[in-house]
Amino acid sequence: xxxxxxxxxxxxxxxxxxxxxxxAGTSRLTYPQNVRLIRVMCTGMVDxxxxxxxxxxxxxxxxxxxxxxxxxxxxxxxxxxRRRIKLLKEILPRFGFQEERLRLTWxxxxxxxxxxxxxRAMVAQIKTLGPSQARLKMVI
Amino acid sequence: MPAATEEIQGAQEExxxxxxxxxxxxxxxxxxxxxxxxxxxxALGDADASGRGxxxxxxxxxFVIPCDAVIVAVGxxxxxxxxxxxxxxxxxxxxxxxxxxxxxQTSLPHVFAGGDAVSGPASVIEAVAAGHKAVAAIDGxxxxxxxxxxxxxxxxxxxxxxxxRPLPAGLxxxxxxxxxxxxPKARVASWAEVDCGxxxxxxxxxxxxxxxxxxxxxxxxxxxxxxAQAIDHYMGAQELEVKVGSIIVATGYDLLDPTPMxxxxxxxxxxxxxxxxxxRLSNATGPTGGQILIRNEEGRHTREPQSVAILxxxxxxxxxxxxxxxxxxxxxxxxxxxxxxxxxxxxxxxxDFYIDQRCYGKGYEEFYRRCQEEGTHFIRGRVAAITDQxxxxxxxxxxxxxxxxxxxGQRLRVPVDMVILCVAMEARKxxxxxxxxxxxxxxxxxxxxxxxPKLGPLSTATDGVFLAGACQSPxxxxxxxxxxxxxxxxxxxxxxxxxxxxxxxxxxxxxxxCAGCRTCIGLCPYTAVEFDERRGVSVVNxxxxxxxxxxxxxxxxxxxxxxxxxxxxxxxxxxxIMDAGQAVGM
Ligand code: FES
Numbered sequence: 169x170x171x172x173x174x175x176x177x178x179x180x181x182x183x184x185x186x187x188x189x190x191x192a193g194t195s196r197l198t199y200p201q202n203v204r205l206i207r208v209m210c211t212g213m214v215d216x217x218x219x220x221x222x223x224x225x226x227x228x229x230x231x232x233x234x235x236x237x238x239x240x241x242x243x244x245x246x247x248x249x250r251r252r253i254k255l256l257k258e259i260l261p262r263f264g265f266q267e268e269r270l271r272l273t274w275x276x277x278x279x280x281x282x283x284x285x286x287x288r289a290m291v292a293q294i295k296t297l298g299p300s301q302a303r304l305k306m307v308i
Numbered sequence: 309m310p311a312a313t314e315e316i317q318g319a320q321e322e323x324x325x326x327x328x329x330x331x332x333x334x335x336x337x338x339x340x341x342x343x344x345x346x347x348x349x350x351a352l353g354d355a356d357a358s359g360r361g362x363x364x365x366x367x368x369x370x371f372v373i374p375c376d377a378v379i380v381a382v383g384x385x386x387x388x389x390x391x392x393x394x395x396x397x398x399x400x401x402x403x404x405x406x407x408x409x410x411x412x413q414t415s416l417p418h419v420f421a422g423g424d425a426v427s428g429p430a431s432v433i434e435a436v437a438a439g440h441k442a443v444a445a446i447d448g449x450x451x452x453x454x455x456x457x458x459x460x461x462x463x464x465x466x467x468x469x470x471x472x473r474p475l476p477a478g479l480x481x482x483x484x485x486x487x488x489x490x491x492p493k494a495r496v497a498s499w500a501e502v503d504c505g506x507x508x509x510x511x512x513x514x515x516x517x518x519x520x521x522x523x524x525x526x527x528x529x530x531x532x533x534x535x536a537q538a539i540d541h542y543m544g545a546q547e548l549e550v551k552v553g554s555i556i557v558a559t560g561y562d563l564l565d566p567t568p569m570x571x572x573x574x575x576x577x578x579x580x581x582x583x584x585x586x587x588r589l590s591n592a593t594g595p596t597g598g599q600i601l602i603r604n605e606e607g608r609h610t611r612e613p614q615s616v617a618i619l620x621x622x623x624x625x626x627x628x629x630x631x632x633x634x635x636x637x638x639x640x641x642x643x644x645x646x647x648x649x650x651x652x653x654x655x656x657x658x659x660d661f662y663i664d665q666r667c668y669g670k671g672y673e674e675f676y677r678r679c680q681e682e683g684t685h686f687i688r689g690r691v692a693a694i695t696d697q698x699x700x701x702x703x704x705x706x707x708x709x710x711x712x713x714x715x716x717g718q719r720l721r722v723p724v725d726m727v728i729l730c731v732a733m734e735a736r737k738x739x740x741x742x743x744x745x746x747x748x749x750x751x752x753x754x755x756x757x758x759x760x761p762k763l764g765p766l767s768t769a770t771d772g773v774f775l776a777g778a779c780q781s782p783x784x785x786x787x788x789x790x791x792x793x794x795x796x797x798x799x800x801x802x803x804x805x806x807x808x809x810x811x812x813x814x815x816x817x818x819x820x821x822c823a824g825c826r827t828c829i830g831l832c833p834y835t836a837v838e839f840d841e842r843r844g845v846s847v848v849n850x851x852x853x854x855x856x857x858x859x860x861x862x863x864x865x866x867x868x869x870x871x872x873x874x875x876x877x878x879x880x881x882x883x884x885i886m887d888a889g890q891a892v893g894m
Contacts (some may be wrong), residue, residue, distance in 0.1 A: 206881055238747065241747070245833070278757065
């Protein structure tokens with residue numbers, strides 16, 4: 169378990185968190201390479217199916233991150249996302265995934281540092297949780 | 309005696325003897341010349357209607373004032389010589405025309421009266437006012453209005469007692485200046501003007517007592533004085549609706565207010581200026597006509613400074629205020645050093661306290677060299693405080709800049725006459741609202757965020773909204789002009805095309821899959837989804853859709869999809885990621 173390197177998928181909105189990730193890059197900030205970003209136009213377009221599919225395929229953690237409340241480029245897409253993530257967090261344990269594996273954050277376009285920190289914190293947290301159920305099954 | 313106090317005083321100073329309760333009886337003469345005035349003493353009797361006691365002669369109290377001239381001060385009364393031609397007109401006992409006090413209507417309904425004939429001797433102003441009142445009443449009379457209602461006196465306006473600016477605390481009370489009067493001895497012997505008025509200096513000082521508490525009283529003098537006719541009192545706020553295809557936001561910046569930075573003593577010492585204030589001072593149209601002068605305690609400009617300290621980075625490159633560099637300060641600080649040397653004289657000592665000299669532009673480094681050659685003292689180090697507490701004799705009466713020369717590792721106390729603070733440029737206070745209005749975002753420093761720091765420095769996250777100037781980041785004039793020209797060109801390129809392409813990444817609802825549940829209609833923030841009753845499906849209006857995917861994220865049947873972000877595309881992307889991960893053993 170020592171050398172467990174979790175796989176993280178992050179659904180990030182184009183206008184805030186994706187830009188923040190870009191900024192983290194141009195600012196030469198380092199953060200764990202365990203995360204893979206999937207750019208969406210807005211967190212409001214993240215279909216719960218994407219999240220469930222990711223977990224079922226063996227991902228250890230999923231981050232959904234968009235603009236701060238009130239800053240969504242599409243007025244209120246982030247609020248719609250918040251509702252869906254809340255529901256997902258209730259469903260996930262029934263599939264055998266701890267709800268901590270799913271996170272929703274708001275990271276503004278200028279928060280490059282916060283982006284790097286969020287990823288670092290999340291990777292650390294998933295490491296303590298260990299590999300996800302689905303992955304263990306696949307190994308077996 | 310109904311005379312003004314100063315008149316009575318003046319007469320007494322000139323040794324005029326006032327005899328009260330004395331009535332003239334007759335003028336005595338000798339050889340056809342006046343020799344005296346016989347008077348009789350009186351006592352005050354019962355009060356009359358006006359409350360004044362009527363004088364009653366005291367029998368046997370006659371006495372004579374010897375004199376050779378008598379001046380009779382005659383009174384005035386109304387000319388009534390024509391009265392018997394209008395017998396219906398009624399007169400008062402004082403010999404004035406009787407009128408209704410509200411309408412000025414006389415006993416003849418079609419005749420109105422005003423002026424001295426009604427009030428007795430009074431001023432022109434009162435006569436004019438009566439004229440106005442009478443005209444209004446005549447107007448009402450001709451239109452057969454009820455005069456009783458019309459002319460009821462308007463109740464005196466009650467002043468709120470609040471309609472002035474708050475007065476600054478701690479103002480010393482100063483007495484009103486009074487004009488000098490000619491010496492009584494001199495004035496009895498000549499016709500020279502007794503009231504000498506104020507001297508120019510006194511008048512200026514008196515004018516400065518004005519606390520400027522009033523808001524504009526609309527006397528319109530400024531309108532007359534402005535030759536460019538730039539003042540319009542009637543201009544009000546207007547709301548305009550302008551149809552445009554693109555917008556360039558160039559709302560500029562605010563200057564950091566150094567008042568809260570107590571160690572610099574701004575607002576406390578009269579000779580601590582901000583950069584913009586110094587700019588104004590040295591401007592030819594400024595308060596001193598372009599002369600660089602220091603101020604005394606009262607704030608009046610007195611003499612040229614012998615030494616000046618210029619402080620860079622006040623509020624910039626400072627974690628307590630703004631971390632960023634304001635970019636323009638180094639160069640204008642050099643300009644100030646040069647201006648002072650040029651205007652006040654090369655012997656003026658100019659101390660320039662800097663962290664780093666950032667002279668990055670065309671010809672800038674050369675200018676820095678030139679200022680060094682002119683003898684400006686460049687000291688690398690931040691000033692810790694400005695104080696007026698002198699420690700030695702040559703610091704007396706000066707401002708002392710306390711700093712450390714970080715190149716020499718030495719603490720310094722530099723006495724100067726004037727201090728200029730190069731204050732930071734910061735995002736405008738209303739930038740948050742402006743950003744909301746235009747749908748653009750702000751960076752951590754509050755300035756508006758461009759679309760991309762390298763590839764999209766003019767455009768913003770909102771199509772058709774461009775940025776120019778210091779609203780995007782602190783910058784000088786050449787960079788602002790360059791950016792603004794670029795933004796204008798961007799806007800023009802949209803305008804000349806005349807049409808905009810609808811973005812491809814918008815939503816689309818597959819009519820074959822859509823079950824017509826209409827969930828998406830309630831979710832769409834742009835009301836871009838409509839329901840097609842005939843086919844029983846929801847349809848996206850491509851011109852309104854912005855492609856947020858609110859509909860796609862929720863659609864239970866999966867009919868709503870955003871082009872380029874379709875479910876199968878995202879899934880494929882995800883699969884690709886997982887495969888790649890597996891390939892490297894993750
Ligand atoms: S655009 Fe970022 S969350 Fe909607």
